[in-house]
Amino acid sequence: MDEISNFLFNVLIRIEWASIVYFLLVNSLYGVLLLSACAQMRTHLLASRGENLSRVLGSQVAPHISVLAPAYEEAATITESVRSLLALSYPNLELIVVNDGSRDDTLQVLVDQFELVPVHPIYQELIPSQPIKALYRSRSHPNLVVADKENGGSKADAMNAGLNLATGDLVCAIDADTLIEPDALQRMVRPFLTGDKVIAAGGTIRLVNGSQVRRGRVLTNQAPRDPLVGFQVIEYIRAFLFGRLGWNGLGGNLIISGAFGLFRRDAMLRAGGYAHDALGEDMELIVKLRCQMYEEGRPHQVAFIPDPVAWTEAPDTLRGLSSQRDRWHRGLADVIWRYRHVFFNRRYGAMGMVVYPYFFFVELLAPVLEVVGLIVLVVGLAVGAVNGPFAALFFAAAYGYGLLLTMLSLLLEEIFYRRYQSWQDRVWLITWTILENFGYRQLTVLWRLRGLVKFLLGQKGWGTMERRGFTLSPKPDNPPPL
Amino acid sequence: MFDTLLAWVALVEGLGIFVLAGLMLIHGVGLSLLEKHSRRRVERARARLLDILEAEDVTEKVPEKRLEDLRALTRGQQILLFSQIIPNLKGSRRNTLTRLAGDIGLTNRAEGLCKSRFWWRRLQGIRLFTLLDSGEDIVPGLLKDFHPAVRCQAVEWAAAHPTTPVIDSLLKMLENRRDPARFSIQDSLLRMGYPAAAPLRAALDSSTASNLVSVLEVAIGLASPQFLAPALDLRSNQEPAVRTLAAKLLGALGGGEATEVLTGMLSDQDPQVRQAAAAALGNLGHWPAATALAGLLRDSVWGVRREAGLALRNFGAPGHLILRHSLGDEWAPAAEMAKQVLDIPNQAEPAF
Numbered sequence: 001m002d003e004i005s006n007f008l009f010n011v012l013i014r015i016e017w018a019s020i021v022y023f024l025l026v027n028s029l030y031g032v033l034l035l036s037a038c039a040q041m042r043t044h045l046l047a048s049r050g051e052n053l054s055r056v057l058g059s060q061v062a063p064h065i066s067v068l069a070p071a072y073e074e075a076a077t078i079t080e081s082v083r084s085l086l087a088l089s090y091p092n093l094e095l096i097v098v099n100d101g102s103r104d105d106t107l108q109v110l111v112d113q114f115e116l117v118p119v120h121p122i123y124q125e126l127i128p129s130q131p132i133k134a135l136y137r138s139r140s141h142p143n144l145v146v147a148d149k150e151n152g153g154s155k156a157d158a159m160n161a162g163l164n165l166a167t168g169d170l171v172c173a174i175d176a177d178t179l180i181e182p183d184a185l186q187r188m189v190r191p192f193l194t195g196d197k198v199i200a201a202g203g204t205i206r207l208v209n210g211s212q213v214r215r216g217r218v219l220t221n222q223a224p225r226d227p228l229v230g231f232q233v234i235e236y237i238r239a240f241l242f243g244r245l246g247w248n249g250l251g252g253n254l255i256i257s258g259a260f261g262l263f264r265r266d267a268m269l270r271a272g273g274y275a276h277d278a279l280g281e282d283m284e285l286i287v288k289l290r291c292q293m294y295e296e297g298r299p300h301q302v303a304f305i306p307d308p309v310a311w312t313e314a315p316d317t318l319r320g321l322s323s324q325r326d327r328w329h330r331g332l333a334d335v336i337w338r339y340r341h342v343f344f345n346r347r348y349g350a351m352g353m354v355v356y357p358y359f360f361f362v363e364l365l366a367p368v369l370e371v372v373g374l375i376v377l378v379v380g381l382a383v384g385a386v387n388g389p390f391a392a393l394f395f396a397a398a399y400g401y402g403l404l405l406t407m408l409s410l411l412l413e414e415i416f417y418r419r420y421q422s423w424q425d426r427v428w429l430i431t432w433t434i435l436e437n438f439g440y441r442q443l444t445v446l447w448r449l450r451g452l453v454k455f456l457l458g459q460k461g462w463g464t465m466e467r468r469g470f471t472l473s474p475k476p477d478n479p480p481p482l
Numbered sequence: 483m484f485d486t487l488l489a490w491v492a493l494v495e496g497l498g499i500f501v502l503a504g505l506m507l508i509h510g511v512g513l514s515l516l517e518k519h520s521r522r523r524v525e526r527a528r529a530r531l532l533d534i535l536e537a538e539d540v541t542e543k544v545p546e547k548r549l550e551d552l553r554a555l556t557r558g559q560q561i562l563l564f565s566q567i568i569p570n571l572k573g574s575r576r577n578t579l580t581r582l583a584g585d586i587g588l589t590n591r592a593e594g595l596c597k598s599r600f601w602w603r604r605l606q607g608i609r610l611f612t613l614l615d616s617g618e619d620i621v622p623g624l625l626k627d628f629h630p631a632v633r634c635q636a637v638e639w640a641a642a643h644p645t646t647p648v649i650d651s652l653l654k655m656l657e658n659r660r661d662p663a664r665f666s667i668q669d670s671l672l673r674m675g676y677p678a679a680a681p682l683r684a685a686l687d688s689s690t691a692s693n694l695v696s697v698l699e700v701a702i703g704l705a706s707p708q709f710l711a712p713a714l715d716l717r718s719n720q721e722p723a724v725r726t727l728a729a730k731l732l733g734a735l736g737g738g739e740a741t742e743v744l745t746g747m748l749s750d751q752d753p754q755v756r757q758a759a760a761a762a763l764g765n766l767g768h769w770p771a772a773t774a775l776a777g778l779l780r781d782s783v784w785g786v787r788r789e790a791g792l793a794l795r796n797f798g799a800p801g802h803l804i805l806r807h808s809l810g811d812e813w814a815p816a817a818e819m820a821k822q823v824l825d826i827p828n829q830a831e832p833a834f
Contacts, residue, residue: 046602047631050561050609055638060703061668120826122791122819124784194630194662393488400495407502414506418513426510430503 012376012385019373020394026362027401033246034405040248041416044306053186057091063192064092065185066168070158071176072100079113081176084216086141090185095144096165097176100158101151110146115139127273129161155258156274156281163273166265175259177313179208179218184308188262197301199267199289202256203308204240207233209316218311223425228321230432231440232314234406242409244304251350252290252302254359258282260310280331287339294348322447329451336364367448399437406433524559527551531567534582535575544582552586560588565613583614596620601629608635615642625651630662637663641670644677653685657693668696672703679706686712698727705734717743722752729755733762741768748774753783760786764793769800776804779816787815791823
């Protein structure tokens with residue numbers, strides 16, 4: 001009996017040590033990511049200061065961009081979204097909204113608001129998708145095309161249908177509920193103009209909840225007072241200003257957000273478009289594109305550019321958020337599993353040796369290791385295998401480090417962008433940064449763990465998100481500038 | 483030992499968090515106060531500047547005293563102010579503003595920046611020269627700068643300075659198809675317009691395949707009659723990409739010789755060339771090519787069939803007659819394309 005308890009005792013201690021080593025490795029990597037993000041941000045700002053963005057507007061050689069916006073039951077937000085897209089400042093732009101068999105009034109709202117008339121399609125189905133029932137063009141906005149297709153059960157199917165219709169050199173993939181800042185495309189197109197290696201580029205996503213929106217434009221940005229949304233704002237700032245920007249200099253990104261990304265159309269077509277059965281179709285596409293480029297021996301780049309901004313609505317209920325995080329994690333697991341051959345494979349360069357292992361060990365397994373660590377800690381404390389004060393200090397140091405990194409991301413945001421103008425906003429952001437460690441982070445760990453378990457059990461449902469609609473946000477006292 | 487180490491780590495982290503939070507608040511509040519203060523100064527200087535520009539005789543030298551408000555601004559504020567006003571001015575007032583920029587030291591500042599060993603300063607220097615529309619002595623040398631961002635900005639500056647040496651430098655730069663400044667070069671040559679036509683013609687005559695595609699892309703945009711002879715020669719170039727662009731250029735130029743050559747290009751081996759020739763003939767409305775285009779409705783490549791169909795539609799009655807005849811084609815894809823084109827409503831433009 002003593003032998004068994006000694007054995008278990010030793011196992012607990014080893015697991016604890018393994019947790020400490022994992023913690024040190026991961027946090028060192030975070031440190032490197034932050035340094036890389038700072039260097040990238042500095043270069044970006046030095047290069048873009050005083051830049052004449054409007055030059056591309058009057059250019060005859062500006063690449064033609066097709067914006068693809070799939071819409072499924074978005075009647076509440078579709079008008080504002082399409083208006084925001086039509087207000088984009090870019091010279092050579094077509095907007096393709098794909099109504100993916102919505103059962104609500106999405107199509108009728110579009111027809112009424114944008115004076116749609118049926119047109120005859122001549123296009124080639126290069127990528128399979130559910131059939132398109134009808135095509136419409138707007139009388140009031142000739143560059144707006146709406147495709148009404150049968151529901152394909154996934155965003156990927158709608159995007160592929162849009163991709164077949166697109167005629168641009170570049171394709172901008174967005175969610176129909178995304179609001180894009182007017183100059184975002186001018187900023188986003190820059191890397192494509194200066195290098196033919198760039199196959200995809202992504203911009204920053206921010207949360208619109210609580211902000212004032214009118215005619216598809218975000219007028220003022222306010223730090224949310226609702227803790228659940230506030231925590232997500234902090235997460236987004238951390239993920240984009242520190243995570244994605246940091247990866248730019250360390251082997252490139254594996255994710256371009258499905259809410260706002262710009263791609264070379266020929267590269268997308270060569271890769272066969274989006275995978276219909278992928279849960280994380282945005283990540284799947286990037287990994288597929290990058291794998292293909294490595295396999296063909298072609299130099300390539302997936303760039304994250306911090307200044308083009310798109311706004312999206314975050315779930316403001318625990319149920320909606322848990323469903324979203326669960327789905328995201330299943331999507332991550334799905335992609336990691338599909339492309340497992342990349343893992344530590346030298347053929348795939350930095351992606352295979354650094355980025356992919358990071359996504360496996362840190363992003364995918366983090367919830368498992370965190371939960372195991374916590375269980376072992378509790379058991380260890382109960383049986384005396386772990387020293388109580390040491391554990392407390394370790395936790396303080398671990399959470400303190402995370403907090404420090406988040407605060408640094410906030411400072412980056414403050415110094416470089418200053419999106420939150422009032423001191424009250426800053427106080428709220430600092431508050432949410434501190435509070436997210438007490439309960440919220442643990443909840444997200446559980447949701448992600450649930451996602452992983454569901455993936456292992458083969459569950460592929462999408463869940464639903466209720467849209468509040470942008471027009472419900474408070475209206476400004478003064479009319480906005482036109 | 484670990485306990486002590488961890489305690490120190492936690493303490494340092496705590497202090498770091500406290501300092502960062504403080505910095506964030508101080509930065510925000512401090513910057514707001516500073517902005518409020520500087521806004522007043524900038525507004526005062528703006529009002530003074532507009533007064534000077536509104537004066538009747540803008541050719542006279544402005545008294546030093548009237549420049550005091552401008553001089554009181556920081557360099558950044560001066561640049562911001564000028565960048566807001568200059569793009570809205572033309573002619574003598576713009577010249578006055580450029581002269582004022584020299585008087586308050588902005589031109590010297592730009593020159594100093596252009597000579598810096600740091601790329602970002604050289605970049606700012608050229609941006610300032612681009613804004614002030616000067617720098618003829620120093621910027622052309624930066625077209626060969628090692629840093630791509632600096633080169634791109636120098637090329638952007640060049641658009642407003644279409645001298646022969648500058649255009650030659652740009653055309654030389656086009657030889658490198660991977661130059662990050664390629665878009666800027668093409669854009670600048672197009673913005674130069676007529677002055678760039680003769681050097682481009684010379685480049686089309688003498689270019690190797692390395693920059694021919696880039697030069698042709700610009701030539702299509704300019705569509706100067708000078709390009710007709712080289713475009714006719716390039717129809718038999720070995721590179722399909724060059725032939726495709728030659729067809730597009732001929733389509734942009736038009737005329738009897740061009741349409742004759744384009745009709746011949748409908749039987750090119752490369753589908754992209756056939757497609758470009760069909761589109762060009764359609765845009766030119768050259769209905770005598772209808773019979774040749776009818777043959778392309780049976781082309782194995784979808785894109786060629788589509789362009790042929792749309793070109794026939796553009797020809798009006800003669801094209802429609804051929805399209806209706808093709809409805810009975812025994813090869814289904816040809817009949818299908820004819821049907822799709824004929825189904826396009828008359829009043830509407832084709833959707834795609």
